[in-house]
Amino acid sequence: MDSAAPKGPGHVAVIMDGNGRWAQKRGRPRLFGHQAGARRVREIVAACPDLGVKYLTIFAFSTENWKRTQAEVSGLMSLFRRYIEREARTLFERGVRVRFIGDRMKLDEKLVRLMDELELLTADNDLIHLTVALNYGGRDEVARATKRLAREVAAGRIDPEDVDAETLARFLDTYVLPDPDLVIRTSGEARISNFLLWQSAYSEYEFIETLWPDFTAAEFAKLVAAFQQRERRFGAVVS
Ligand code: IPE
Ligand code: IPE
Ligand code: MG
Numbered sequence: 001m002d003s004a005a006p007k008g009p010g011h012v013a014v015i016m017d018g019n020g021r022w023a024q025k026r027g028r029p030r031l032f033g034h035q036a037g038a039r040r041v042r043e044i045v046a047a048c049p050d051l052g053v054k055y056l057t058i059f060a061f062s063t064e065n066w067k068r069t070q071a072e073v074s075g076l077m078s079l080f081r082r083y084i085e086r087e088a089r090t091l092f093e094r095g096v097r098v099r100f101i102g103d104r105m106k107l108d109e110k111l112v113r114l115m116d117e118l119e120l121l122t123a124d125n126d127l128i129h130l131t132v133a134l135n136y137g138g139r140d141e142v143a144r145a146t147k148r149l150a151r152e153v154a155a156g157r158i159d160p161e162d163v164d165a166e167t168l169a170r171f172l173d174t175y176v177l178p179d180p181d182l183v184i185r186t187s188g189e190a191r192i193s194n195f196l197l198w199q200s201a202y203s204e205y206e207f208i209e210t211l212w213p214d215f216t217a218a219e220f221a222k223l224v225a226a227f228q229q230r231e232r233r234f235g236a237v238v239s
Helices: 019-025 030-051 070-093 109-121 138-154 165-169 217-227
Strands: 011-015 055-062 096-101 128-136 182-185 204-207
Touching: 019 030, 030 055, 030 070, 030 128, 030 217, 055 070, 070 096, 070 109, 096 109, 128 138, 138 165, 182 217, 204 217
Parallel strands: 011 055, 011 182, 055 128, 096 128, 182 204
Antiparallel strands: none
């Protein structure tokens, strides 16, 4: 790519929404929609290298999603377990490095073990960095980060006078990741529902009508192309 070429979104974050409505339209249970949604992920991950997307972050379960029925929550948790078991090898072979963000404390032991194993298995991969937000909430993440930072201050290892935005960012779950350039939300809802609050301060947003189980690599490619036409100013005046 020559230097004059438009810059693509190196990091795309996706709020995968609309699984329930997709199922409902077909007269099927919500879990059927979640299964269909999980199947889309493989295609979107596979599309990343050609689109110049090195980092893909997907919202799989929020800290608020525990409010759903016990049947839906446990169905989702077993879907996550099965998904990791089934996809681990393919992800590894395709050069995907997988990370999880969110609070693992509330997740069941078996799932956490699978998450740890997948992170370890793919730790040396570098083609695509896939981050899965699971029991993730932006406010919860900032609160957990603040707690850890406060401990460092209390222990005398950080001077409160030295604390700035960059200091706090080092304690977030995403400390190794660049900020998302583009955040996509499917299903027509124009809200961020507690996703990457801190990190998306200057992200570009796309709210699209497509329900997540209908989202294709072709539509993804269109959004990436549209991103390249946007002018990002980051608060400055561009001459
Ligand atoms: C997104 O789809 C997946 C999760 C939140 C786990 P939804 O389940 O929110 O689907 P809708 O929004 O009810 O259609
Ligand atoms: C956001 O979707 C969470 C995920 C996609 C995992 P929700 O469906 O939970 O968000 P709200 O309730 O419509 O805001
Ligand atoms: Mg939803």
